[in-house]
Amino acid sequence: MKTTLLTVAAALGLAVTGAQAQNYPNRPITMIVPFAAGGPTDVVARIVTDHMSRTLGQQIVVENVAGAGGTTGITRASQAQPDGYTIMMGHMGTHGAAPALYPNLKYDPTKDFAPIGLAAGTPILIVAKKDFPANNLQEAITYLKKNGDKVNMAHAGVGSVSHSTGVLFNSTIDIKPTFVAYRGTGPALNDLMAGTVDLMTDQIVNVAPQIQAGNIKAFAIATPERSPALQNVPTTKEAGLPDYQVSAWNAVFAPKGVPQEVVTKLNDALVKSLEDENTKKRLADLGGVLPTAEERTPAGLQKLVDSEVARWTPVLKAAGATGQ
Ligand code: MLT
Numbered sequence: 001m002k003t004t005l006l007t008v009a010a011a012l013g014l015a016v017t018g019a020q021a022q023n024y025p026n027r028p029i030t031m032i033v034p035f036a037a038g039g040p041t042d043v044v045a046r047i048v049t050d051h052m053s054r055t056l057g058q059q060i061v062v063e064n065v066a067g068a069g070g071t072t073g074i075t076r077a078s079q080a081q082p083d084g085y086t087i088m089m090g091h092m093g094t095h096g097a098a099p100a101l102y103p104n105l106k107y108d109p110t111k112d113f114a115p116i117g118l119a120a121g122t123p124i125l126i127v128a129k130k131d132f133p134a135n136n137l138q139e140a141i142t143y144l145k146k147n148g149d150k151v152n153m154a155h156a157g158v159g160s161v162s163h164s165t166g167v168l169f170n171s172t173i174d175i176k177p178t179f180v181a182y183r184g185t186g187p188a189l190n191d192l193m194a195g196t197v198d199l200m201t202d203q204i205v206n207v208a209p210q211i212q213a214g215n216i217k218a219f220a221i222a223t224p225e226r227s228p229a230l231q232n233v234p235t236t237k238e239a240g241l242p243d244y245q246v247s248a249w250n251a252v253f254a255p256k257g258v259p260q261e262v263v264t265k266l267n268d269a270l271v272k273s274l275e276d277e278n279t280k281k282r283l284a285d286l287g288g289v290l291p292t293a294e295e296r297t298p299a300g301l302q303k304l305v306d307s308e309v310a311r312w313t314p315v316l317k318a319a320g321a322t323g324q
Contacts, residue, residue, distance in 0.1 A: 021261035024084050025058040031252075032080075032088040034073025035156055036066045038186030040122060040203035044250040045089040047282045048119045051273035056265065060087075066183035069157030070094040071102055078107040082114070082257030087266065089119065092248040093156075096308030097164040100316040109309055114263050115301035116252040117270045121289030122203035123223040123247045124165045125233065127216050129195045137219040137239035141173050144199075148175035154188035154200040157181050161248040162188065164316060165201040165222070171319035172244045192216050203248050204229065204287035222246045229287035247289075251301050263298060271296050 031049055035041045042064060049060040065073035074094045080086035095109040107113075126137065134140035144151060153170070155163035162185050170177065180197050182188040185206050191197040193215045200207075204221070208229050211218040220239040221227055236244045252270055254263065273279050274290060283290065294300040 018259075020083060021259035024259075024262050024265060025056050027085065028059040028061050029056070029084065030086050031060050031062050032073045032077040032086065033062050033064050034066065034070035034077075034088070034090070034094055035064065035160070036182070036184030036186050037062075037064045039156065039184035039189075040161075040186075040206035041070070041089050041091055041250055042184070042186065043205050043286065044120050044122070044283070044288065047279060048252070048270065048273045051276045051279050052266075052269040055269040055272045064184075067157065069098065069101070069159030069163060071098050071105060071107075071159060074098075075106045077253070078112050078255055080255050082255045082259075084254060084258050084262035084266065087116065087252060087254045089250055090253050091122075091161055091250045092308055092312075093159050093161040093164055095251070095253070095305050097161075097312040097316060098159040099309055100313040101159040101164075101321060109305050110302075112256050113253040113305075114256055114258045115298045115305065116254055116263060116266045117297060118249055118251045118291035118295040118301050118304065119270065119274075120205065120283050121247055121249050121291065122161075122205050123221050123227060123287060123289065124161070124201050125204055125207055125211070125221050125230075126169060126199075126201055126219045126236070126244075127192065127207050127211065128199050128219065129192050129197065130214075130216060131195060132198060132217055134217075134219070137234070137236070137241060140219050141241070144173065144175045144177070148177050151175075151177040151199055152180050152197045153177040154180050154182055154185070154192060154197040156183070156185045156188065158322075160185075162200060162202050164312060164321070165246050165248070167316060167319045167321040168246055169201050169244055172241065189216070201246075205283070208285075208287045220244075227287045229285060249291075249304070251304070253301075267296075267298060
């Protein structure tokens with residue numbers, strides 16, 4: 001008798017999941033953005049979910065859950081019901097650097113998620129407040145080597161993209177500025193424009209408009225080629241620091257265990273969003289790099305996460321980065 005009931009219950013459970021997946025989505029979806037509103041992760045999330053909502057026929061509501069370099073929000077998202085109604089925008093920090101910096105991290109980026117697809121590549125720029133006493137990267141490096149300990153460097157929390165790429169920059173030129181943590185590089189950028197913080201390495205989709213407006217200085221972009229959105233900003237190679245090459249990325253994940261049909265519907269909506277002319281233009285205008293066809297697939301994103309965790313762990317340990 002007991003076995004029969006269990007079998008029926010299990011079958012019902014599967015049936016309910018099947019029915020839910022079939023009708024998915026039939027109510028609004030929450031996308032957790034693990035940083036403050038207005039920063040790069042938030043900007044990419046709002047751009048891509050705008051069109052995704054239309055394809056899915058349900059609103060995707062962005063919920064900003066900041067803290068601990070993005071790991072607070074991602075931990076909460078990883079523990080949500082795997083029904084497709086809670087998804088998240090992760091990135092090279094939360095799903096690449098974090099394990100090296102948080103020994104007690106409550107999730108494994110390579111195992112605890114259902115990858116949906118890459119949303120945007122986000123090259124890194126070395127930026128400074130407008131009155132930073134240097135007019136190019138070499139002058140900045142000279143100044144930083146002499147005054148590094150008096151310089152304040154902004155980031156979005158240990159393990160964030162701005163923190164990890166900042167650690168890498170500092171170890172590349174052997175300086176030790178004072179780190180100032182923010183709940184996102186949106187608020188950090190406000191202080192950079194106000195001149196209350198001196199330096200930052202951040203994602204192009206956040207800093208491009210303020211560089212174009214002349215409100216902050218950009219010393220270089222850490223990619224092999226200049227960005228079409230910032231054609232006057234030299235590459236680190238052109239600026240004499242070829243060893244500093246780093247790009248970040250933002251990607252959509254769901255909690256592990258969501259039904260395959262839900263993954264397929266979310267991925268289809270993301271891919272259609274990245275094919276939409278308006279979405280492409282909004283990302284390109286901010287210097288965002290459109291993912292390749294493979295990166296837009298769940299398998300392609302899983303491959304990226306696996307390689308990024310493997311890559312960042314030794315880099316951050318060699319740079320002497322410490323976490324909690
Ligand atoms: C970071 O990792 O630096 C974040 O992307 C900053 C943000 O999105 O606010």
